[in-house]
Amino acid sequence: MLNIYRSVLLPIIFSGLKADPERIHNQVLNMLSFMDTYSDSKLISGVQTMMEKLFCFEDTRLEQNLWELNFKNPLGLAAGYDKNGLAINTWPRLGFGFAELGTVTFHEQPGNPQPRLFRLPKDRAVLNRMGFNNQGAAALAKRLQSQSKTNFFIPPSFFPYGINIGKSKITSLEAAATDYLESFRLLKSWGNYFVVNVSSPNTPGLRSLQNTDNLSKILAVLQAENQGTKPILVKIAPDLENEALPSILDLIKEYKISGIIATNTTINREGLKTKIIPVTGKLVTEEAGGISGTPLTKRSTEIIKFIWQETEGKLPIIGVGGIFTAEDAWDKITAGASLIQLYTGWVYQGPGIIKQILQGLLQKLDEHELNSISEAVGLANK
DSSP: OHHHIIIIIHHIIIIISOOOHHHHHHHHHHHHHHHHHTTTSHHHHHHHHHHHHHHOOOOGGGOEEETTEEESSSEEEOTTSSTTOTTTTTTGGGTOSEEEEEEEOSSOBOOSOSOOEEEEGGGTEEEEOOOOOBSOHHHHHHHHHHHTTSTTOOOTTTSOEEEEEOOOTTSOGGGHHHHHHHHHHHHTTTOSEEEEEOOOTTSTTGGGGGSHHHHHHHHHHHHHHHTTSSOEEEEEOTTSOGGGHHHHHHHHHHTTOOEEEEOOOBOOOTTOSOOEETTTTEEGGGSOSEEEEHHHHHHHHHHHHHHHHHTTTOSOEEEESOOOSHHHHHHHHHHTOSEEEESHHHHHHOTHHHHHHHHHHHHHHHHTTOSSGGGGTTGGGO
């Protein structure tokens, strides 16, 4: 399946059709959403059963338990793909161990002007400046509530969902804490864990919320509302200098934050093979947005390792950024990530990548004579 996707479908989608990547993304998501909606039909149910046979892979050695949540495997769908929770019952059927919805904001917003999503095939990367386009926290809460009442809903006890929340563009930086709080209030009954996104490069000024004073205000109001009910994590940028990380880790400890996600997309353009974006005719260095995929692999793993060492392995880390192979996944886990996430790798490699990575992780466990994936976390630092 993976070879068919790479050799047949990928060239058609990426080169032959010359279609807008965002349009293809939406078409795929709408198809998966349709399947979610009509899961009670025999035809759709049969397709879903076939998907499970093709793409799912289970082994108890891959299970992880964090925050009193059971993850069937450590590989999750990263935020940004299913912002509005349109396909929540499909992600486990494609083999993921968990999924992160969002980024969602308190106010519905259209995002940045199009085109705003670009593939960089030479770099196995994606450049995006979506700008938190989403239907708003209230709409997501309503959809999740509605889904929970259906017969085909897959419960969180089997498949955990995270919800990634960001600041609305129309909200001032001074009012950011309240904006995050309002989203959390609407959604706190529906997410198994929550992520404070202060690291996207595509909302003006958002990354300034990573500084100590601003982040402190956000975490304070969220934890006052939360009262320890739900795990709250912080997602950081790969472009932070290592010297800036200890102050963030101090805040995480002070406010009893449950974990950290490393990392978001990068604004660094060094070393890219792609020089010009064909759609716009502009140099890649002139195009705004964050880059995901292979250019992020090394830096995100470095940050994971730094955080694991600084916290002595006591802070759970979700590693994301440039995972295409089992080796990439293993590097992030042994650097200190308890869980990992895919986005760009899934787009480039196709749905078969999930089973391939999970099987590869089992081989790594055998090679190192380990009994579970949890034993591999931080192994490179020990």
